[in-house]
Amino acid sequence: MTAQPPADRRQERADDGIAVWRTYSGVHARLAGHLSRELSRATGLSEADFQILDALLDAPETRMRVLDLRWELQWEKSRLSHHLARMCARGLLEREVCATDARGWDVTLTTAGRDAAERARRVREASVRRIVLDTLGPDLLDRLAEAADVLAERLERAAEEDPECRAARPAAAPGRSGGPAQSASAAPSAQAG
Template sequence: MTATRTPDAPLDAWRAYAAAHERLVRHLAREITRETGLSDADYAVLEVLAEAPGGRLRSRELRLALEWEKSRLSHQTRRMEQRGLLGRETCEADGRSADVVITELGRAAAARARAVRETSLRALVVDTLGAERVEGLAETAELLAARLARAADDDPYCRAALAADD
């Protein structure tokens, strides 16, 4: 017997996905904190810097990559700098501004956290969904990311928020 589809079925599917995604995000954050002592925000900053050329970015570039407000990034990077996970160095390009730079301690912490996250994602997502569904998930994510990028480009409020505090 087939389930009757209601007009709300697509939104119900989205709500179910969003709820599962939120649980997954919270689970991963708890695991990383338990195993490495890093918060979710610490990990987000370290991941972006670890992938950046030379492990360094201007604050504005880091803020845009994370889609954070200037004050949030400032507070977060200050706390991480105090713990030795990152530092600030004179910008190589212009010599006037400062770059946020991942330290060796930060790089090691990011690598440990990435290993914890990947192990958990394999067990919880990849092994649960299987190769075909993971491929579908990747295609869906690409479609949504492209659509969201277009929506952000078309939205003057979004453009203004991203440009704020430069």
């Protein structure tokens, strides 16, 4: 048997990488759907509701500038604006003129919003423990965290290289993540708590 030419080996590795990517994408979609359905059944909240409530729960005084929340969630402006309006109408959030910049808005949790956020977080953490953490175990979790850190760093560089992304990024985004590319090792441990 003759050895494969180097170009063929490179193509084979590239094809294997695409297969891994497709598998990851499919698993991610199924996992996200499963977690969203469990959350909705247990709390009546949508995934979008949870993302907003969870971000605000970690923000100082459960308050964030809408611009910072938009950056953290990586949502389009109109999507966030409409969703915040619906959540305000449901009594989960309040919107106020930003104290430090009258051109902007702050959003904060109401008491009902805080209660909903805390309950939803407990439900989500229990689901993640059961479906992900207990399934993977410590060794695979370490490898997953390592891969996530590498990708987070690459995404941060890509954001810095992208003029549109640089222009949209808040100067100093307070809150829990410091932007969308938080590293897995810097994130609060999913086991804690």
